[in-house]
Amino acid sequence: MLARGTMKNYYTTAAYLKEFVKHEFRRSDIYLSELDYSFIAKLENFLRRHQPENHQKKLENNGLMKHLERFRKIIRLAVKMDELDKYPSLYFN
Structure with a gap:
């Protein structure tokens, strides 16, 4: 289990991601399969x-x-949970 402060940081990151997706894609969510270098x-x-x-x-x-x-x-967790086929290591050098 993660500490409360750590979870707060992840919630903040999630909020930024949601705001980005809404701004960039004019949607409330995207599929993990849509992740690429451009994203x-x-x-x-x-x-x-x-x-x-x-x-x-x-x-x-x-x-x-x-x-x-x-x-x-x-993203690594999504790969471990088989939610994403392959870790996009190309994107995270």
Whole structure:
């Protein structure tokens, strides 16, 4: 089981992912099979230029990289659970 603070961080990453998918694809969700290099590059670009609407500051590089790291862990879990055919290692050098 993960600590409460760790879960809070994953919820924040999930919120950024949902906001990205809504902004980029005009949908509420996408299939894991739609993940490709373009998706990850666009996600990174979105996080770099995204300005939160509430009182939060813009993401700095370290925070952005932590969100991408958590996203990578989620993808690895999807592969282990056979939800995704192959780990897109090409996308996460």
